[in-house]
Amino acid sequence: MRIPDSVRGLAQRLWPHHRVLLAGLWVLVQLVFLRKFHGPHSANDSSRYLAYAANIAECGYFEPGHNLRYVLYPLFQSLWLWLGLGWWGIVAGQMAISALATRAIYRGTRQLAHGGSGAAALATLLYIGWPDIQQFNVFLLTESLFISLVALSFGAFTRIQRGRPHDWALLVLVLTLTALARPNGFMVPLAAALAGLDALRRAPNRRPWRAALLGLVLLAPLLWAALNHQLATYYLMDTYQRGELIFRYQLWAVHQAAPLQMPPNGTGPVARVVYFAVHNPAYLARLMLGKLFVFISYLKPHYSLAHRAVGVLVLWPAYWLAARGTWRTIIWRPARVFLAAVFLLQAAIVMLTVDDWDVRFLAPVLSMVFVLAALELQRFRKAR
Incomplete structure (x- = not known):
């Protein structure tokens, strides 16, 4: 279908200002959600985080146990409470970090596109326009900070291509913060480590690769202990027995054929x-595949038909484009490994645990899909 000359002319006139237009759209989206939720929105676990943050702000008390796995977010909230800015200060801080994350998506994608602004603009547009990402900026939950930190990690990772020491320092800082934001935050530095290991494996000098493998062997007991610590407060066997694909939702569940x-x-x-997997392999495989479908499909039972339709029409093609983009040699290989690993590790974590009724587990990694899809779509456009 031929694009009318008037539309093409308007696009050409607006394109030099596309970054300003994206910034304006980002501001508009934040205002829409502030109005929709009538300001800062308390939901689900908000009271737990706020109580933890108040203890930190008032007496410097860090609560042990399960809440310590989310320590960065209460610490972030405590800063605004200590300053006396309350909930509005928290949301303003979340929006400020989200703005930096949006810029990181644009700049990182543009660098991977070798300066091409088309892919950068598309990835950023999807990141801004996808409601299940931006709405969390007004929620008093960990999601906003975690989503932004994942995007900032991507931006910091693309900067190390320049090889400057301060870029490496920035990457280490952002990855550390991301790991502290949520219990599954470790998957982002793990994705970066996998990209690094892949680079070492392909390097002419094999000594660093062998040294890295030896280091992993030596650290194996420590990594095992760390994983046990992370899982200590989760009751996975209970969800396995109930066959839950979505936490506390029995209408979508896998039922065992035998005890x-x-x-x-x-x-x-x-x-x-490990014991459960060895002794119930078929049941666990069905359970994990069901969780994977629920995780990526966007067909959540509580969503409206329109919500599901948008997911199918936009996300499913984006997954296909992102998968193709993962194998494009024109894109810097460590970035491709990092982007794919972040998404796949998150999917693996959901498959081993349980998904939620909304897309709070998918939203943090959608930016990785959008970047790869935009880069692949740009290739299609150039090939025409």
């Missing part, structure tokens, strides 16, 4: 999962 063999009492968290 399940459960791990004996006293087994460690990771060993319990």
